Amino acid sequence: MSNQDWRPLFEEWKKEGIVKHVTEEVKKEYEISTLMMDLEKEHKYPIMIFDNVEGNEIPVVTNVLGTRERFAKAMGVEGKNVAEEYAKRIKNRIDTQKVIENPPFMANSMVDDEVDLYKLPIITHFPIDAGPYLTSGLVIAKDPESGSETLGFHRMQLKGKDKLGISLHSRQRLWEYFRRSEEKGENLEAAIVIGVHPNISLGSQALVPYHKGKYGAIAGLFGEELEVADCSTVDIQVPAYAEFVIEGEILANVREKEGPFAEFTNYACHRSTENLFKVKAIHYREKPLFHDLTPGFSSEHITVVAIQREGDVLNALRQTLPNVKAVSCPVSSCGIFHCYISMKKIAEGQAMQAVFAAFAVDHHIKLAIVVDEDVDVFNEQEVLWAMATRLQADKDVIIIPQHMGMGETLDPSTDELSRTSKMGVDATKPLEGFSPKIELNPDVQEAVKRLHKYAL
């Protein structure tokens, strides 16, 4: 089996005991996401497979992307290092693809009049949602000018047997490719893949210039050519081992109300570009697993966003500050608004340089906190301790007003023009003359390992 297929990873996750099955019937409305949110409050993140979803024969899997460890396993590294590894690999583009004949998703097909999205277990997540939503779909399309392909997550509202509402509100590549196509009065051919390897989900968030393909960046994460296969009704190649492939087009000059939808910032989002995706064909594998990515303020939505952001900020900072040690964009900030940076400071003022560099990479970052290298940025208690004991707000905090923000339905604190202020915090200690931190004796630490068992 290819190592670009997510199925072998499930075998490993099963051995780890983190894949749990629910065999009793669950309702299509709210039950799955409510359970996942409850578990999340208890800091439990199992991969859940619902074998028996009301009115459907296809099982639903969720929380596949719920932890850093799962992305790490997918790349073959240890938990916390995943952003570091992403940062390294994303630069190693491989711009050719390997075409796979007879891909497994061609095992079952519905084409033209047979197309029926209601045969898929597309569920309704939260009471605020406008209806059932496809949440794990990665939408693939080509730039009408350069022919480069893009791939990214987009929420899609189930509106009919062959009709999905889609929002391109991030205004990234798909939005621009569609704009270019609509300008010519043409629909944009597109394909949606569901159920793919975590490297593909993570690479979909990479920042890539319009004229370059995203597959080249994703291949960098695998360290080999991306394996793709042809669609049957549109001129698009898709990752070859997707569980489901939905083919069709985004219609030019058609808009229809879409949303609201419970978004990852924990608010109902009414913002939408209100586009329509008309489906021409649906293909799926034997014994398919339908991925429902838990939306809302969930680790599954936020972790993928956070790792990409940490990796891109790391790469940008290290161009001028090679002494940056680690970057964390915590779940508490939706993986997007706050950024903790640790560094081995060698000159006073470098922390503020890091603050400005981070703001320049990503306009979403509202708060950048810089700490010394002895602080673990993945441990928020340590970051807050550094702020408590190494920060004086009159000297170490900078506020930048009227910056581009995320928009009031995702970040309700922004102003009427969607502007936000930004705060930079230097929570590093001075290079000279600061109180020494309490340290443990490493020899004694080693010696007392024998006593830990008494505390279990």
Ligand SMILES: Cc1cc2nc3c(=O)[nH]c(=O)nc-3n(C[C@H](O)[C@H](O)[C@H](O)COP(=O)(O)O)c2cc1C
């Ligand atoms: C789970 C998830 C859901 C997302 N939903 C949307 C969405 O509905 N609309 C949107 O414009 N961006 C959404 N995004 C952000 C885009 O996926 C991201 O900006 C991506 O890079 C866009 O791909 P593109 O460059 O091909 O446009 C989502 C991201 C994640 C992780």
